[in-house]
Amino acid sequence: xxxLAEGRLGVFSxxxxxxxxxxxxxxxxxxxxxxxxxxxTAEVLSMDVERPIVGTVDEAMEHGxxxxxxxxxxxxxxxxxxxxAVILAAIARxxxxxxxxxxxxxxxxxxxxxxxxxxxxxxxxxxxxxxxRLPRERxxxxxxxxxxxLLTVGSDCNVGKMTAAVELVRxxxxxxxxxxxxxxxQTGILVAGAGIAxxxxxxxxxxxxxxxxxxxxxNVDCVVVEGQGSLTHPAYSGVALAILHGARPDGLVIxxxxxxxxxxxxxxxxxxxxxxxxMYEQAAAWVxxxxxxxxxxxxxxxxxxxxxxxxARVERETGLSAVDPLTDSDRLIEAALTLAAVPRGGx
Amino acid sequence: xxxLAEGRLGVFSxxxxxxxxxxxxxxxxxxxxxxxxxxxTAEVLSMDVERPIVGTVDEAMEHGxxxxxxxxxxxxxxxxxxxxAVILAAIARxxxxxxxxxxxxxxxxxxxxxxxxxxxxxxxxxxxxxxxRLPRERxxxxxxxxxxxLLTVGSDCNVGKMTAAVELVRxxxxxxxxxxxxxxxQTGILVAGAGIAxxxxxxxxxxxxxxxxxxxxxNVDCVVVEGQGSLTHPAYSGVALAILHGARPDGLVIxxxxxxxxxxxxxxxxxxxxxxxxMYEQAAAWVxxxxxxxxxxxxxxxxxxxxxxxxARVERETGLSAVDPLTDSDRLIEAALTLAAVPRGGx
Numbered sequence: 199x200x201x202l203a204e205g206r207l208g209v210f211s212x213x214x215x216x217x218x219x220x221x222x223x224x225x226x227x228x229x230x231x232x233x234x235x236x237x238x239t240a241e242v243l244s245m246d247v248e249r250p251i252v253g254t255v256d257e258a259m260e261h262g263x264x265x266x267x268x269x270x271x272x273x274x275x276x277x278x279x280x281x282x283a284v285i286l287a288a289i290a291r292x293x294x295x296x297x298x299x300x301x302x303x304x305x306x307x308x309x310x311x312x313x314x315x316x317x318x319x320x321x322x323x324x325x326x327x328x329x330x331r332l333p334r335e336r337x338x339x340x341x342x343x344x345x346x347x348l349l350t351v352g353s354d355c356n357v358g359k360m361t362a363a364v365e366l367v368r369x370x371x372x373x374x375x376x377x378x379x380x381x382x383x384q385t386g387i388l389v390a391g392a393g394i395a396x397x398x399x400x401x402x403x404x405x406x407x408x409x410x411x412x413x414x415x416x417n418v419d420c421v422v423v424e425g426q427g428s429l430t431h432p433a434y435s436g437v438a439l440a441i442l443h444g445a446r447p448d449g450l451v452i453x454x455x456x457x458x459x460x461x462x463x464x465x466x467x468x469x470x471x472x473x474x475x476x477m478y479e480q481a482a483a484w485v486x487x488x489x490x491x492x493x494x495x496x497x498x499x500x501x502x503x504x505x506x507x508x509x510a511r512v513e514r515e516t517g518l519s520a521v522d523p524l525t526d527s528d529r530l531i532e533a534a535l536t537l538a539a540v541p542r543g544g545x
Numbered sequence: 546x547x548x549l550a551e552g553r554l555g556v557f558s559x560x561x562x563x564x565x566x567x568x569x570x571x572x573x574x575x576x577x578x579x580x581x582x583x584x585x586t587a588e589v590l591s592m593d594v595e596r597p598i599v600g601t602v603d604e605a606m607e608h609g610x611x612x613x614x615x616x617x618x619x620x621x622x623x624x625x626x627x628x629x630a631v632i633l634a635a636i637a638r639x640x641x642x643x644x645x646x647x648x649x650x651x652x653x654x655x656x657x658x659x660x661x662x663x664x665x666x667x668x669x670x671x672x673x674x675x676x677x678r679l680p681r682e683r684x685x686x687x688x689x690x691x692x693x694x695l696l697t698v699g700s701d702c703n704v705g706k707m708t709a710a711v712e713l714v715r716x717x718x719x720x721x722x723x724x725x726x727x728x729x730x731q732t733g734i735l736v737a738g739a740g741i742a743x744x745x746x747x748x749x750x751x752x753x754x755x756x757x758x759x760x761x762x763x764n765v766d767c768v769v770v771e772g773q774g775s776l777t778h779p780a781y782s783g784v785a786l787a788i789l790h791g792a793r794p795d796g797l798v799i800x801x802x803x804x805x806x807x808x809x810x811x812x813x814x815x816x817x818x819x820x821x822x823x824m825y826e827q828a829a830a831w832v833x834x835x836x837x838x839x840x841x842x843x844x845x846x847x848x849x850x851x852x853x854x855x856x857a858r859v860e861r862e863t864g865l866s867a868v869d870p871l872t873d874s875d876r877l878i879e880a881a882l883t884l885a886a887v888p889r890g891g892x
Contacts, residue, residue, distance in 0.1 A: 300747065300749065332780045333779050333780050333811075335810040335811055336810065336811055336812040337810075396748060397747075397748045397749040398747055398748065398749065399747070399748055400647065400744075400745055400746070400747065400748070401743060401744045401745065401746055401747070401748045401751050401783065401784050401787070402647065402744040402745065402780070402781065402784065404748050404783045404784075405779060405780050405781070405782070405783060406780060429786075429828075429831055430831040430832060432680050432752060432790050432791075432832050433679045433680050433749070433752050433753060434749065434752070435752070435786050435787065435790050435831065435832070436748065436751045436752060436783040436784060436785075436786045436787025436788075436790070437748050437749065437751075437783060437787075438783075439776075439782050439783045439786045440748070440782065440783025440784075441783075443779050443782050443783070444779075463682040463683065463684075464680075464682055464683055465683040466831075466832055466833075477827075477831065480824075480827070481776075481828070484776055484777040484782065484813075484824065485777060485779050485782070485813055486813075
């Protein structure tokens with residue numbers, strides 16, 4: 199993969215690029231950002247995966263990509279004019295193009311025609327499934343035994359809900375529990391290889407699509423649903439609530455970026471740990487009660503002291519654990535498994 | 546208008562038919578429901594508007610319709626096969642067709658081709674506007690002076706949020722206040738003549754579309770936004786929250802159908818008046834606090850005693866008024882106007 203992150207390569211500004219470098223590094227050959235060309239990913243992103251940063255599709259070709267992945271999303275999801283030129287260049291070079299934009303590339307007449315001529319594929323991660331439905335009513339039969347369902351929710355967008363979900367699945371698997379990621383956004387879908395972008399479905403079908411996403415995970419004992427947005431987010435609170443009610447989780451993991459005090463762009467104050475927990479538990483209980491398992495903290499840019507202070511605050515206010523999911527998800531899974539009699543390997 | 550309500554004509558089973566007969570009676574010539582053909586609307590719906598009920602489009606033609614309005618919605622919003630035959634018959638007879646279904650008639654190749662041949666129009670009330678956006682961020686300029694914004698919310702679907710909103714606009718106008726209905730669903734759009742079906746937009750844009758809907762109401766001092774669903778509804782809670790946060794109302798009117806104790810089809814218990822109020826006020830305050838004005842009660846099918854008992858319970862638990870919006874919306878508007886210095890006619 200060649201990842202497009204034009205003008206935006208950074209830990210918080212190009213989430214897809216960072217997650218692909220973290221979870222599918224073997225498949226990434228280069229990153230395209232002309233403003234950083236010549237630098238390396240290790241340097242720009244302070245991570246230990248080293249890949250070249252190039253300025254054009256042509257330059258990237260020496261690294262042998264077969265796919266261009268659009269690793270950034272403009273606010274509102276449109277297709278900026280200069281990206282179109284990059285996509286056309288990639289198609290001309292015979293690359294498939296994978297996109298998580300709201301604007302579906304496959305529905306764009308020019309891009310679709312060029313892709314057809316060149317015999318390459320346009321993959322729209324946010325394209326909703328052809329058949330969506332409402333959640334099952336009380337009288338409708340449910341499919342067999344339900345796995346333990348966990349959901350990652352957040353204090354804002356872009357705080358680490360997807361990363362926490364991936365790490366919880368890995369931690370469960372390390373304990374011998376058959377687990378799956380139910381990916382609800384474009385980056386999660388790239389990491390999991392499947393999923394439904396809940397923010398892209400017709401509004402009436404959000405909860406039903408989330409139920410469907412959970413039920414699509416077969417032959418596992420634990421499903422971790424990637425949450426979206428936040429109940430306090432003026433633009434995306436509705437998506438967050440629909441996923442909370444549609445997933446009907448047994449347990450929640452609350453994700454927060456240490457040091458963030460208000461919703462990015464909107465200035466709405468982010469509640470403290472006890473209030474965040476109460477908010478999510480109350481909102482869930484409007485339909486079905488659940489328990490909070492713990493907090494997953496993103497410490498990027500925060501001092502060690504600030505991180506430890508927030509961990510102590512969570513423990514003091516809620517009695518729950520707060521961990522960095524990249525290193526300590528095992529503690530959260532341990533707590534989650536006490537919620538249900540989930541079969542564990544070797545026991 | 547000829548209203549299609551096949552097999553479903555009733556107060557709760559064909560909301561659009563009832564509302565058009567209540568608010569646009571002069572334009573309704575007949576109702577199509579073959580299971581009730583020969584009966585009259587006054588009889589079936591216990592209302593004083595008398596229109597013939599016919600069994601086919603052909604029979605309806607003697608009453609001179611120029612438009613077929615689809616006045617019922619199948620669960621999930623699809624197009625049942627037998628309705629297609631009715632729509633084709635209407636097109637063949639030269640009628641325009643107005644639809645609030647999720648399935649957009651204009652995008653159906655067969656229907657679109659027939660309509661084009663016959664020179665009639667297919668109007669999809671739920672078709673989203675071409676340009677949707679997110680809510681304005683803090684740094685983005687807002688348009689001029691903001692009117693008083695009221696929102697009707699509910700304890701379930703189909704309890705009277707749209708009717709309450711229409712009646713609140715009328716009550717405001719009776720007091721000389723320039724008021725407008727911001728219609729968020731297909732029936733409201735039919736009554737108001739404009740609006741955005743928020744449940745039909747791409748999920749990410751629900752709150753932005755609601756903000757846009759409020760801002761589209763020009764030269765008025767009071768905007769009443771029609772709410773959708775309920776925060777306790779397993780399928781539609783996300784739409785309800787997005788409208789609550791996107792409209793940023795000053796005041797809420799909570800709508801309830803007296804005697805209903807659980808969410809239709811899902812069995813989720815409906816909270817009592819104080820808990821409903823607390824739920825909506827808390828959820829609003831995650832983004833911006835507001836005040837509850839009062840309750841609008843739908844008494845259909847309830848005894849006079851049951852209605853009065855619920856009114857007394859609202860007053861005891863919340864100190865607020867509960868009224869039948871069809872007869873007593875003036876009391877709610879009176880309370881709402883104390884929220885803001887809204888210019889009143891003649892004072």
